[in-house]
Amino acid sequence: MIEEKKLGVADFEQLFNEKITPYLADRIREYDFVYVEADDQERDLLLKKIISFLLDKNVIYSGEHRHNEWEAGWGENLKDLTITSQKEAMNPKYFGKYNNLRLRQKFIHPVSKDFERNSLWIIVDWLADTYLRKFHTVYEFGCGTGHNLFRIREANPEATLWGCDWAKSSQEIIKKVNESGVDKKIFGKNFDFFKPDQNFRLEPNSAIYTVAALEQVGGRFQEFMAYIIANSPKICIHIEPIAELLDSNNLLDYLSIEYFKKRNYLSGFLTYLRELEKQGKVEILKQSRNYIGSLFIEGYSVVVWRPKN
Numbered sequence: 001m002i003e004e005k006k007l008g009v010a011d012f013e014q015l016f017n018e019k020i021t022p023y024l025a026d027r028i029r030e031y032d033f034v035y036v037e038a039d040d041q042e043r044d045l046l047l048k049k050i051i052s053f054l055l056d057k058n059v060i061y062s063g064e065h066r067h068n069e070w071e072a073g074w075g076e077n078l079k080d081l082t083i084t085s086q087k088e089a090m091n092p093k094y095f096g097k098y099n100n101l102r103l104r105q106k107f108i109h110p111v112s113k114d115f116e117r118n119s120l121w122i123i124v125d126w127l128a129d130t131y132l133r134k135f136h137t138v139y140e141f142g143c144g145t146g147h148n149l150f151r152i153r154e155a156n157p158e159a160t161l162w163g164c165d166w167a168k169s170s171q172e173i174i175k176k177v178n179e180s181g182v183d184k185k186i187f188g189k190n191f192d193f194f195k196p197d198q199n200f201r202l203e204p205n206s207a208i209y210t211v212a213a214l215e216q217v218g219g220r221f222q223e224f225m226a227y228i229i230a231n232s233p234k235i236c237i238h239i240e241p242i243a244e245l246l247d248s249n250n251l252l253d254y255l256s257i258e259y260f261k262k263r264n265y266l267s268g269f270l271t272y273l274r275e276l277e278k279q280g281k282v283e284i285l286k287q288s289r290n291y292i293g294s295l296f297i298e299g300y301s302v303v304v305w306r307p308k309n
C-alpha cells in the first residue's frame with residue numbers, strides 16, 4: 001500500500017531550520033504538498049535516467065549562446081497573456097515537466113503537479129517575509145516572466161518592484177502587467193549579467209534578489225557582483241544551485257553537483273563571497289540548503305549577504 005504524506009508547517013520548520021511565522025504558515029496551508037516516496041525500484045530507474053543524462057555528450061548547457069532560447073521561451077508566455085488570466089500565464093512552463101522531485105535527499109512523486117513551483121514560492125515567501133518588508137525598491141535580476149515579484153508584493157505592498165532580464169520578452173510581459181493595472185508599481189528593465197548596464201543605478205534603501213537565474217552564468221558572476229557591490233543595496237538574496245552547500249558523499253547530492261557542472265550552472269559563487277567576507281568587503285547573513293529540489297538537482301539553496309561600505 002502506497003503511503004501518502006503531506007508537507008506541513010512543521011516540515012518546513014525543519015527544512016528551513018527556522019521558526020515559521022504565521023504569515024508563512026498561512027502560505028504553506030494554501031498549497032497541496034501531498035507526495036509519496038519513491039520505492040527502491042523507482043529510485044533505480046530515476047538514478048539511471050540521471051546518469052544517462054550526465055553521460056550524454058549533446059546536453060544543452062547555459063551561457064551567452066542561450067539568449068535567443070530564453071527570448072523565445074518567455075515569448076510563449078507573452079502570447080498566453082492575451083488568452084488566459086495574467087498571473088496564471090506567467091508560470092514558467094518548465095515546472096511540472098517530470099513526475100518526480102527530490103526531498104530530504106530522496107526521490108518523491110508529488111501528487112500535485114504544482115508541487116515544485118509551490119515549494120519554490122514558499123522559499124520566496126519565506127525570504128520576502130524575513131528580509132524584504134521594509135525596502136522602498138526591490139529588484140529581481142533574471143526575473144523571467146516576473147511571477148516571483150507577486151510573492152514579494154504580498155509581503156511588501158508599497159515597494160517599487162523591478163524585474164530585470166536579458167530577454168526583451170520579459171520586459172514586454174512586465175509592461176502588460178503594469179499597463180493593465182494588475183500592478184502599477186512593477187517595472188521591467190533589460191539587463192545582462194555578463195554586461196551590467198552601469199547607468200542603471202539602484203535606488204537608495206533597496207534590496208536585490210535572484211531565483212534560479214544567476215545559475216545561468218556558470219563561473220562568470222564577477223561583472224554582476226562588481227555592479228551590485230558598487231550600487232550598495234542593503235541586502236542581496238539568492239535562491240540558486242550552490243554546490244558548496246551539498247554533500248558530495250551523498251549520491252543524490254553528488255549527482256546534483258555533477259549536473260550543475262554538465263549544464264554549466266553557477267559555480268564558485270559562495271566560495272567567492274566567503275573570500276570577500278574574509279577581506280571585510282561583504283557580510284554573509286545566511287547560507288543554507290533546504291533539501292527541496294527537482295528530479296535532477298537541489299537548486300534552491302539560499303545565500304543572503306550585504307555589501308559592507
Ligand SMILES: C[S@@+](CC[C@H](N)C(=O)[O-])C[C@H]1O[C@@H](n2cnc3c(N)ncnc32)[C@H](O)[C@@H]1O
Nearest residue numbers: 070142143144166191192193194211212213216
Ligand atoms: C530558470 S529562469 C528563472 C526565471 C525566474 N527567476 C523564475 O524564477 O522564474 C533563468 C532566467 O535567467 C535569465 N538569464 C539567463 N542568462 C542571463 C543573463 N546573462 N543576464 C540576464 N538574465 C539572464 C533568463 O532569461 C531567465 O529568465
